[in-house]
Amino acid sequence: MASQYAPRSRNVTPIPASVAASRVDSGYGSSVASGSTTDGDHLPRTILDPTHQHSDQTRQWTSHVHQLAYNQNRIALGRSVNRAVDTLKDFQRMNSKQPVNYPTVEVYEPQPSLNRTQTFADDYNNLPGPSNRPQIPRRAVTSIDLEGQQAEPLVAPKISEDFNVLKLDLKLGGHGPSALVHTLEKSSVAALLDGKINQSIKHLLALRERIEDTSSKVLVTGDVNAGKSTFCNALMRRRVLPEDQQPCTSAFCEVLDCQLNNDLEEVHAIREGVTYDRHDESSYDVYTLEQLEDLVVDNDEYHQVKVYVNDVRPLSESFLRNGVVDIALIDAPGLNTDSIKTTSVFARQEEIDVVVYVVAAENHFTLSAKEFIENAAKEKAYIFIVVNRFDNIRPKGRDKCQKAILEQIEAASPQTFREAEELVHFVSSNAVVEGQDIQKLRDFENLEQNLRSFVLEKRARSKLAPAKTYLMNLLKDIETLAFVNKEVAAAQLERIRKELDEISPAFERLTNARQEVSDDCDKTTDSVANEVYKFSRNTISKTIEHLDDRPVVPYAGILDAFGYAEATKQAMLQHVQSSVTTSEDYARQKTTEGVSSISARGILHLGDEYIQKAFRPESMFSRKRDALNKMVKIELDVTDFIDWDFASTQEKQIAGAGMSLTLATMAGSQLFGVGSWVDGLWKVGNLLGFRNAKKLILPVVLVATVGTGYYILQDLPNAVPRKLAKKIRKSLADLDYVHINADRIAQQCRKVLKFPTEDLRAAFQRGIEKQEKAVKERKQTQKDCDVADKYFGNLLRNAKQQRAAVSSLDLEPHTILEGQQEEQQQTMTELEQQQQQQQENPLFIS
Numbered sequence: 001m002a003s004q005y006a007p008r009s010r011n012v013t014p015i016p017a018s019v020a021a022s023r024v025d026s027g028y029g030s031s032v033a034s035g036s037t038t039d040g041d042h043l044p045r046t047i048l049d050p051t052h053q054h055s056d057q058t059r060q061w062t063s064h065v066h067q068l069a070y071n072q073n074r075i076a077l078g079r080s081v082n083r084a085v086d087t088l089k090d091f092q093r094m095n096s097k098q099p100v101n102y103p104t105v106e107v108y109e110p111q112p113s114l115n116r117t118q119t120f121a122d123d124y125n126n127l128p129g130p131s132n133r134p135q136i137p138r139r140a141v142t143s144i145d146l147e148g149q150q151a152e153p154l155v156a157p158k159i160s161e162d163f164n165v166l167k168l169d170l171k172l173g174g175h176g177p178s179a180l181v182h183t184l185e186k187s188s189v190a191a192l193l194d195g196k197i198n199q200s201i202k203h204l205l206a207l208r209e210r211i212e213d214t215s216s217k218v219l220v221t222g223d224v225n226a227g228k229s230t231f232c233n234a235l236m237r238r239r240v241l242p243e244d245q246q247p248c249t250s251a252f253c254e255v256l257d258c259q260l261n262n263d264l265e266e267v268h269a270i271r272e273g274v275t276y277d278r279h280d281e282s283s284y285d286v287y288t289l290e291q292l293e294d295l296v297v298d299n300d301e302y303h304q305v306k307v308y309v310n311d312v313r314p315l316s317e318s319f320l321r322n323g324v325v326d327i328a329l330i331d332a333p334g335l336n337t338d339s340i341k342t343t344s345v346f347a348r349q350e351e352i353d354v355v356v357y358v359v360a361a362e363n364h365f366t367l368s369a370k371e372f373i374e375n376a377a378k379e380k381a382y383i384f385i386v387v388n389r390f391d392n393i394r395p396k397g398r399d400k401c402q403k404a405i406l407e408q409i410e411a412a413s414p415q416t417f418r419e420a421e422e423l424v425h426f427v428s429s430n431a432v433v434e435g436q437d438i439q440k441l442r443d444f445e446n447l448e449q450n451l452r453s454f455v456l457e458k459r460a461r462s463k464l465a466p467a468k469t470y471l472m473n474l475l476k477d478i479e480t481l482a483f484v485n486k487e488v489a490a491a492q493l494e495r496i497r498k499e500l501d502e503i504s505p506a507f508e509r510l511t512n513a514r515q516e517v518s519d520d521c522d523k524t525t526d527s528v529a530n531e532v533y534k535f536s537r538n539t540i541s542k543t544i545e546h547l548d549d550r551p552v553v554p555y556a557g558i559l560d561a562f563g564y565a566e567a568t569k570q571a572m573l574q575h576v577q578s579s580v581t582t583s584e585d586y587a588r589q590k591t592t593e594g595v596s597s598i599s600a601r602g603i604l605h606l607g608d609e610y611i612q613k614a615f616r617p618e619s620m621f622s623r624k625r626d627a628l629n630k631m632v633k634i635e636l637d638v639t640d641f642i643d644w645d646f647a648s649t650q651e652k653q654i655a656g657a658g659m660s661l662t663l664a665t666m667a668g669s670q671l672f673g674v675g676s677w678v679d680g681l682w683k684v685g686n687l688l689g690f691r692n693a694k695k696l697i698l699p700v701v702l703v704a705t706v707g708t709g710y711y712i713l714q715d716l717p718n719a720v721p722r723k724l725a726k727k728i729r730k731s732l733a734d735l736d737y738v739h740i741n742a743d744r745i746a747q748q749c750r751k752v753l754k755f756p757t758e759d760l761r762a763a764f765q766r767g768i769e770k771q772e773k774a775v776k777e778r779k780q781t782q783k784d785c786d787v788a789d790k791y792f793g794n795l796l797r798n799a800k801q802q803r804a805a806v807s808s809l810d811l812e813p814h815t816i817l818e819g820q821q822e823e824q825q826q827t828m829t830e831l832e833q834q835q836q837q838q839q840e841n842p843l844f845i846s
């Protein structure tokens with residue numbers, strides 16, 4: 001600790017009130033307990049007669065009435081703050097469950113020809129309903145997702161610009177906040193809003209604390225060197241705070257009545273991060289008033305000092321010791337000293353009740369001054385403005401200067417401007433020090449009286465107005481959000497109802513059609529397979545049956561008998577094979593028709609949802625072409641050249657042609673059958689007699705042999721096909737060739753038709769699942785919208801009620817004139833009764 005301002009020990013003797021008056025004179029004129037007085041060198045401290053408005057008694061009455069009214073408003077505002085906190089927490093819960101829609105402005109005007117998604121703005125403007133509904137301008141609700149998609153921005157006036165407390169801060173690039181909102185996901189906007197609500201809850205709690213705090217905090221701020229410290233000193237008529245031409249105040253100096261510190265005049269210096277507790281000496285270092293300059297000039301050790309001073313002026317004049325309320329006069333470091341201090345001044349203004357902005361007349365308002373005033377005015381509504389160092393403006397230029405500064409004030413805080421007579425003062429604080437210029441002193445005392453009245457009599461306004469203004473702004477924002485969200489929910493409900501009206505029957509139709517179509521596909525498959533089976537069976541059977549109907553290959557003579565037989569066999573097998581091929585071709589054609597019929601059903605019921613696959617019939621039956629040659633193994637033998645069965649048939653046909661021929665026939669036809677042969681001879685012997693028969697045997701045998709040989713040779717071209725056909729038939733019959741092939745072809749058709757059938761079933765399943773999902777999603781959304789509709793309806797009503805209640809609070813002080821005491825007495829009694837009632841039952845007041 002630097003020795004020059006080492007904390008002093010606490011054995012400071014309290015200043016007796018009797019001597020305080022003489023001690024406090026620090027060049028501002030002596031302080032006396034009475035009102036207006038003149039003492040030699042010193043100019044009168046009170047030029048304005050304090051009794052010109054109220055008698056002491058009236059002032060007392062007034063004070064009392066104000067106090068009661070203040071308490072009543074304080075309690076009512078406290079309740080409103082609690083309700084607003086509950087409402088915000090509830091809103092936050094809702095936002096976390098279902099992201100709240102945040103309206104915003106649009107960036108461009110879409111051309112009428114542009115195809116665009118319908119947005120909330122369309123919904124809202126097309127909504128049926130009474131024409132007297134709130135006329136919210138056309139807007140885009142870009143964070144609103146009516147169909148699960150980002151809505152497109154539309155032309156809209158600046159509804160989001162209207163937001164005050166819950167306005168989302170998106171200071172990015174060159175875009176305005178609202179232009180950026182629509183580029184964000186709905187969930188991101190909800191998260192931002194959640195943060196904003198948190199901030200607002202925190203602020204409301206701070207406001208509640210401020211309302212409950214019985215003291216009034218007056219922050220004196222302004223640009224560097226504007227004369228803030230000089231102004232504070234002038235208010236106390238004491239040189240307490242250091243004044244310098246160089247920027248000097250580096251810590252917040254809070255000047256308080258030393259009555260709050262057991263009448264001890266001293267300085268409590270608080271380090272960064274430490275929470276001050278007057279009763280806990282470890283939370284601060286103690287210094288004397290004389291050491292103050294060292295503490296606040298170019299000293300970064302302490303960020304805040306509490307200066308307890310004795311203000312010995314009478315209650316009617318004293319600013320700090322006024323008999324109504326404890327006042328803390330906070331001299332802040334100048335704005336623009338450095339960015340950190342500027343920021344902390346900005347932050348500090350949230351916890352104070354009155355802002356006194358000091359500006360140097362010759363400098364006007366800087367940019368940060370304007371920003372500060374605009375910001376503070378949003379919540380405080382009124383800013384007390386001291387245009388200091390007015391003596392530095394030449395008399396000729398004063399009107400011009402006043403005009404220019406008032407114009408700046410009008411732009412930054414119109415409300416303050418409207419009450420400029422009370423709230424804007426052109427003074428020279430150092431005139432109080434010099435005490436030469438009566439006009440300047442009058443100006444300052446006029447300021448002082450207005451400031452006292454602003455802080456004391458209008459305490460309700462100065463201390464409670466910030467809470468009222470904030471609540472009004474917040475509730476207005478909540479109303480806007482509730483209104484927008486209710487409208488969106490209602491529009492969504494209507495849209496979903498329409499969509500469900502369309503989807504539900506389509507969904508039922510599809511579900512019913514699924515089984516029917518599936519059965520139809522099976523029927524088609526069965527019918528194709530059966531038809532193909534029948535056709536194949538007929539075709540192949542007939543081919544096999546008629547294999548030997550006509551010579552199959554040309555006969556080149558006995559010498560090529562074997563070649564002829566082999567070629568005949570191959571040709572026949574080929575013929576059979578062809579019948580199989582014909583059947584397969586037929587199957588291809590039928591299968592193609594079947595596939596088309598199945599696909600047609602898919603398109604009919606599923607439309608674009610059904611993806612038709614290309615069918616290539618040529619790839620059917622590609623592997624079974626040479627199957628027959630492998631299956632049928634037919635070896636040629638000698639019997640394949642002689643057809644005895646056929647010869648015996650022929651015998652019967654030519655029996656009557658002559659005996660020799662009969663014999664020859666008999667011999668030829670039964671050459672190798674001994675039983676038949678003997679039988680034949682017996683028959684012939686009987687016919688001719690034994691002797692004749694004996695003579696005839698040789699020639700007959702010869703004739704028979706020649707005849708037989710001749711016949712065989714003659715019949716060979718026909719016998720071979722017959723015999724081979726027979727053989728092949730038998731072989732194919734043994735193999736069950738006809739059935740196997742017909743069945744194979746039919747089964748192949750079944751197999752092929754199974755693909756489009758399964759595809760179609762899968763497409764149906766997908767379609768049904770999709771629709772089921774769509775119905776389910778919409779029903780869920782419908783449920784959510786229903787909840788939202790009710791929630792936001794209630795929220796809108798509540799916010800309106802709350803706002804009406806807050807708005808009805810009259811914070812304006814009412815001047816009580818002499819002769820009105822009786823009336824006021826009655827008012828006071830009523831107020832006191834109400835207050836007592838409130839204390840007994842805080843929930844209900846009449």
Ligand SMILES: Nc1nc2c(ncn2[C@@H]2O[C@H](COP(=O)(O)OP(=O)(O)OP(=O)(O)O)[C@@H](O)[C@H]2O)c(=O)[nH]1
Pocket residue numbers: 223224225226227228229230231242243244245246247248249250332333334335388389390391392427428429430431
């Ligand atoms: N002419 C004139 N000078 C003044 C007036 N008020 C203050 N000054 C002078 O202006 C200079 C700065 O005054 P301060 O009170 O230290 O100003 P400040 O705004 O507290 O300065 P910082 O705390 O450093 O920002 C001092 O030299 C004062 O004497 C005034 O009304 N007229």
